[in-house]
Amino acid sequence: MSSRVNASYFPQAERVAIFGGTHGNEMSGVTLVNMWIKNRAEIERSGVAVRAFITNPRAVEKCSRYIDTDLNRAFTPENLSTASGDGLPYEVQRAKEVNQIFGPKGSPDAYDVIFDLHNTTSNMGSTLILESSTDYFNLQMVHYIKKAIAPESCMVLLNEHPHLKYATTRSVAKHPVGLEVGPQPQGVLRSNIFESMRAIMKHALDFIELFNSGVEFPACSVEVFRVHERVDYPRDTNGNITAMVHPHLQDCDWEPLNPGDPMFQTFDGRTIPYEGASPVYPTFINEAAYYEKQQACITTRRETLAANAIRKISK
Numbered sequence: 005m006s007s008r009v010n011a012s013y014f015p016q017a018e019r020v021a022i023f024g025g026t027h028g029n030e031m032s033g034v035t036l037v038n039m040w041i042k043n044r045a046e047i048e049r050s051g052v053a054v055r056a057f058i059t060n061p062r063a064v065e066k067c068s069r070y071i072d073t074d075l076n077r078a079f080t081p082e083n084l085s086t087a088s089g090d091g092l093p094y095e096v097q098r099a100k101e102v103n104q105i106f107g108p109k110g111s112p113d114a115y116d117v118i119f120d121l122h123n124t125t126s127n128m129g130s131t132l133i134l135e136s137s138t139d140y141f142n143l144q145m146v147h148y149i150k151k152a153i154a155p156e157s158c159m160v161l162l163n164e165h166p167h168l169k170y171a172t173t174r175s176v177a178k179h180p181v182g183l184e185v186g187p188q189p190q191g192v193l194r195s196n197i198f199e200s201m202r203a204i205m206k207h208a209l210d211f212i213e214l215f216n217s218g219v220e221f222p223a224c225s226v227e228v229f230r231v232h233e234r235v236d237y238p239r240d241t242n243g244n245i246t247a248m249v250h251p252h253l254q255d256c257d258w259e260p261l262n263p264g265d266p267m268f269q270t271f272d273g274r275t276i277p278y279e280g281a282s283p284v285y286p287t288f289i290n291e292a293a294y295y296e297k298q299q300a301c302i303t304t305r306r307e308t309l310a311a312n313a314i315r316k317i318s319k
């Protein structure tokens with residue numbers, strides 16, 4: 005049987021968006037998108053319309069994560085279906101606008117691919133965030149990017165957890181892709197982080213151009229880290245944090261954490277170990293934006309996903 009028989013077919017990716025400023029204090033995405041709005045040459049590819057867009061302009065102006073509520077949690081069916089009105093939180097109003105321009109979410113009219121550019125204060129390096137283990141278009145794209153960027157690394161975080169998955173801005177698209185690069189403090193631009201993000205976007209757009217030109221991408225496998233659990237800081241009965249990320253864990257995103265390994269350090273120097281039953285790979289370790297979400301890190305499990313060959317539906 006030829007590989008073509010087993011290929012999954014997708015339509016040409018005609019409309020692609022690159023979002024920055026979903027969080028107004030994550031400066032690489034804000035700066036790249038503003039740069040590309042001024043001069044589109046770098047993101048133009050044949051056969052596809054690529055639109056750069058600032059999703060939360062008021063938060064960008066204030067250089068804060070959000071105004072009223074986290075835009076990257078706001079794309080719920082409830083928010084997107086309630087009537088617009090003056091009383092709504094700014095980001096809920098904005099989610100409805102973004103959904104109108106780039107969606108509607110879940111409909112045939114939605115954009116094909118949306119890249120949403122984020123920065124983390126965690127030492128995660130470059131990380132692509134996927135929401136489905138069966139979206140072969142996205143799996144083939146991240147496989148392409150990982151190969152193109154080598155020997156630099158690009159990790160893949162898969163969030164399809166039934167409770168921990170959230171309603172992201174990019175989820176409006178048929179193929180949502182998050183790009184998270186760190187470490188970079190909030191409100192700060194670091195040239196190395198900026199350039200890593202820029203390089204990954206170059207390869208991502210090259211992939212889409214190749215796909216649209218009719219290239220068949222053979223079946224492949226992709227190593228991903230699947231969201232497993234969220235871990236909160238140790239707290240007292242008033243809810244105040246009683247310990248910090250342990251120095252042996254700090255900056256060790258993507259490294260295995262075994263049962264009994266140090267996880268937190270109390271203010272008087274006591275070590276609190278990881279008490280899970282099996283090894284995990286923590287990430288988003290000590291992310292600044294996650295203190296408000298009661299999250300010290302998330303744990304993940306490594307797995308290998310298989311992706312079918314893909315090819316464009318011929319017209």
Ligand SMILES: CC(=O)N[C@@H](CC(=O)O)C(=O)O
Nearest residue numbers: 027076122123124133182293
């Ligand atoms: C640090 C940060 O903002 N991370 C993103 C991750 C994502 O885009 O899925 C968020 O929590 O929305």
Ligand SMILES: [Zn+2]
Nearest residue numbers: 027030122123
């Ligand atoms: Zn973000």
